[in-house]
Amino acid sequence: MAVNLEAARDLLPVAGVRLGVAQAGIKHAGRDDLLLMEAAAGSTSGAVFTRNAFCAAPVVVARRHREATEPRFLLVNSGNANAGNGPSGLENTLRTCRAVAALAGCAPEAVLPFSTGVIGQPLPVDRVEAALPEALAGLETDGWERAARAIMTTDTLAKGRSVRRTLPEGSLTVTGIAKGAGMIRPDMATMLAFLATDARVPRDLLQRCLAEAVEGSFNRITVDGDTSTNDACVLIATGAGGPVIENPSGAGYAALREAVGEVCTHLAQAIIRDAEGATKFVTVTVQEGATEAECLAVAYAIAHSPLVKTALFASDPNWGRILAAVGRAGIEALEIDRVGIAVNGIPIVTGGGRSAHYSEAQGQAAVREAEVTIQVALGRGACSATVWTSDLSYEYVRINAEYRT
Amino acid sequence: MAVNLEAARDLLPVAGVRLGVAQAGIKHAGRDDLLLMEAAAGSTSGAVFTRNAFCAAPVVVARRHREATEPRFLLVNSGNANAGNGPSGLENTLRTCRAVAALAGCAPEAVLPFSTGVIGQPLPVDRVEAALPEALAGLETDGWERAARAIMTTDTLAKGRSVRRTLPEGSLTVTGIAKGAGMIRPDMATMLAFLATDARVPRDLLQRCLAEAVEGSFNRITVDGDTSTNDACVLIATGAGGPVIENPSGAGYAALREAVGEVCTHLAQAIIRDAEGATKFVTVTVQEGATEAECLAVAYAIAHSPLVKTALFASDPNWGRILAAVGRAGIEALEIDRVGIAVNGIPIVTGGGRSAHYSEAQGQAAVREAEVTIQVALGRGACSATVWTSDLSYEYVRINAEYRT
Numbered sequence: 001m002a003v004n005l006e007a008a009r010d011l012l013p014v015a016g017v018r019l020g021v022a023q024a025g026i027k028h029a030g031r032d033d034l035l036l037m038e039a040a041a042g043s044t045s046g047a048v049f050t051r052n053a054f055c056a057a058p059v060v061v062a063r064r065h066r067e068a069t070e071p072r073f074l075l076v077n078s079g080n081a082n083a084g085n086g087p088s089g090l091e092n093t094l095r096t097c098r099a100v101a102a103l104a105g106c107a108p109e110a111v112l113p114f115s116t117g118v119i120g121q122p123l124p125v126d127r128v129e130a131a132l133p134e135a136l137a138g139l140e141t142d143g144w145e146r147a148a149r150a151i152m153t154t155d156t157l158a159k160g161r162s163v164r165r166t167l168p169e170g171s172l173t174v175t176g177i178a179k180g181a182g183m184i185r186p187d188m189a190t191m192l193a194f195l196a197t198d199a200r201v202p203r204d205l206l207q208r209c210l211a212e213a214v215e216g217s218f219n220r221i222t223v224d225g226d227t228s229t230n231d232a233c234v235l236i237a238t239g240a241g242g243p244v245i246e247n248p249s250g251a252g253y254a255a256l257r258e259a260v261g262e263v264c265t266h267l268a269q270a271i272i273r274d275a276e277g278a279t280k281f282v283t284v285t286v287q288e289g290a291t292e293a294e295c296l297a298v299a300y301a302i303a304h305s306p307l308v309k310t311a312l313f314a315s316d317p318n319w320g321r322i323l324a325a326v327g328r329a330g331i332e333a334l335e336i337d338r339v340g341i342a343v344n345g346i347p348i349v350t351g352g353g354r355s356a357h358y359s360e361a362q363g364q365a366a367v368r369e370a371e372v373t374i375q376v377a378l379g380r381g382a383c384s385a386t387v388w389t390s391d392l393s394y395e396y397v398r399i400n401a402e403y404r405t
Numbered sequence: 406m407a408v409n410l411e412a413a414r415d416l417l418p419v420a421g422v423r424l425g426v427a428q429a430g431i432k433h434a435g436r437d438d439l440l441l442m443e444a445a446a447g448s449t450s451g452a453v454f455t456r457n458a459f460c461a462a463p464v465v466v467a468r469r470h471r472e473a474t475e476p477r478f479l480l481v482n483s484g485n486a487n488a489g490n491g492p493s494g495l496e497n498t499l500r501t502c503r504a505v506a507a508l509a510g511c512a513p514e515a516v517l518p519f520s521t522g523v524i525g526q527p528l529p530v531d532r533v534e535a536a537l538p539e540a541l542a543g544l545e546t547d548g549w550e551r552a553a554r555a556i557m558t559t560d561t562l563a564k565g566r567s568v569r570r571t572l573p574e575g576s577l578t579v580t581g582i583a584k585g586a587g588m589i590r591p592d593m594a595t596m597l598a599f600l601a602t603d604a605r606v607p608r609d610l611l612q613r614c615l616a617e618a619v620e621g622s623f624n625r626i627t628v629d630g631d632t633s634t635n636d637a638c639v640l641i642a643t644g645a646g647g648p649v650i651e652n653p654s655g656a657g658y659a660a661l662r663e664a665v666g667e668v669c670t671h672l673a674q675a676i677i678r679d680a681e682g683a684t685k686f687v688t689v690t691v692q693e694g695a696t697e698a699e700c701l702a703v704a705y706a707i708a709h710s711p712l713v714k715t716a717l718f719a720s721d722p723n724w725g726r727i728l729a730a731v732g733r734a735g736i737e738a739l740e741i742d743r744v745g746i747a748v749n750g751i752p753i754v755t756g757g758g759r760s761a762h763y764s765e766a767q768g769q770a771a772v773r774e775a776e777v778t779i780q781v782a783l784g785r786g787a788c789s790a791t792v793w794t795s796d797l798s799y800e801y802v803r804i805n806a807e808y809r810t
Contacts, residue, residue, distance in 0.1 A: 053731070053732040053734075053736065053741055054728050054729060054731065054732030054757075081725070083728075083729075084724070084728050084754070085758060087758075089758075118725065119723075119724075119725020119728065119729065120725040120728075120759055306711070306797075306801075310801075310802050311806070313806050314806035319489070320488060320525040323459050323524065324457060324459060324488075324524065327457040327459030328456075331458065334458045352489075352491065353489060353490060354490065354491065392711075392802060394799050394802050396711075396715075396802075397715050397718065397799050400712055400716065400719075401715045401716070401718050
């Protein structure tokens, strides 16, 4: 069902990072569901976590561990979110970290845990522990694509991207993988993303780089308006061969920032292209706003509207629903006769009403495309914002109605 | 598909109100789609309209006319919302008001227009005008049930309710009808409701009575989070035989307020019971909040969650999704280990985690019911709030994907 998306391939190794997977049988047998990602000693990290008040146990532990030290291992399981499990959930997560530490000979705090899957079921720690030696033994620099597959839940395709830039100081590689297909909205989602670069970057600057990239990518997508308890995005900088980047005003940081942004944007859009039940990839761009915040409010009102999304699924240019969504976005003193709406470049609403030259046939042709851009002009200023979303199909309902059965 | 809902019947006439319907063929031939409701001279009115910035032409005109004078006629059509039609939409609405005025011998300002149906298509004024004589000739005090049917769009059942109260000053009757099944959320929705009482009530007091009743009823329901451009709710007080109610502190007002509230709550719940594709009627009650506003925020986060709603459709007690929705409601300093969740009285989450005695079988039995109450305790205070919603089914997608075809 994914919209114009191919499975991750040609992912570039990042010097200093090795990845290993294993079949722990956490939810289903016979598939890789455990990922161990090793970062060379001396690596720095940036990390962003869910803003949901109900943090899953692994999020609580990963935050705490990262405050104590830099990570040497990321341990990721799919099939079980280890969320809503109370104190025993925390203890189970800690047990898996201690198990990695014992096998690999590092401090338990140097292990960051991540889980994704069903909420509220105990994590089968024994199965995780039993599978760890296999993951550890399989660590390899070429493991990115298998890793991308191991962290999938309802994803239909593995998601990953590599970018290489040549700087005067040498070449810079950024590779990232992500999973996520539902429970997706800004402020992170049921989404895990792991990126690495071979550059050497101080922790604070790396954190800033990641935060900026996430704001313009993962925080601009929505499938269903639901945020999850488990979201996390981590960027590792190994310093194993890549350039040293320490000056936030320098060309090196600009190149890193741009490369990380490109990987994050690709991964964020890949999540939407693979959104549960999606038949269309929808870009909502709101322009001529007085502030970026009001542009975002309008964009999300459209992107969250089940009525807009079902109309898109039906390839119905029902612009009245877009207009109604603009109207309910809560914009103070919106002058509706200055509002314009275009779909894939076809002006539909001009001056708050149907465009004089618009024909239903034009609109239908526009929304029949698999890639639909909804462009709204508010006529209030020079700010703009873009979000990406999907349509709402029978398949979305089926996937989410049957998820636990 | 409606959940435990019967078509409106046994609606009581209200002295001073007559209703007539006609087949104007606005969207489909062969069904009543025009309603004329006459209020006796001397009637007062209260009215509440959509807060959507894009008001449909009839909403603009109805507001303006009601500022000029008290209404003698409400003119309602289904099948076409006359929204998003620019200046010609306004002119078309005014034409229909003038047509009623000419036939009935009143001022055009004494006619309040209402439309519901597809947005962005010109209102076929000629057909409305041609059908008006039939509606006018058919005016009768017993016309409430036919009226309730004439204003339906995707509704599967006509919605109406009567309440009679006996006061020392005499008996008081309140009858109301409503339509609406989608594009429903607080701040009114694609919803029309018309109520009348035979009491004599000054306009300001009647407005207050209606506003209070709407706040606790129509403003507490949501199907899909979408508000419409056409919402309106009107309460007429004819003073034709009922008690005179002038003192907001008196028993008469209390009885009126209670009766109007009962009719509004019935109609609001009827809209949810008949929500597009609904298989369940869901009550979300949030208790122990510090403020009513935060209780409402949590209740709507749950009621708007497509993941909660698809799980309910599947009769899956996926309480993790409820918990995640509570967590993303934006409540400052929420202490998650004080949060409790129960479904139809079965405690599922206690102290932020799965209840010790909860079994999946219990949860499944609870959510298999057609009427599901989700009860959340925040452990922060003594405030509470309740909203009503429906589940999200294949049928919802089908109805809204095929609406214009």
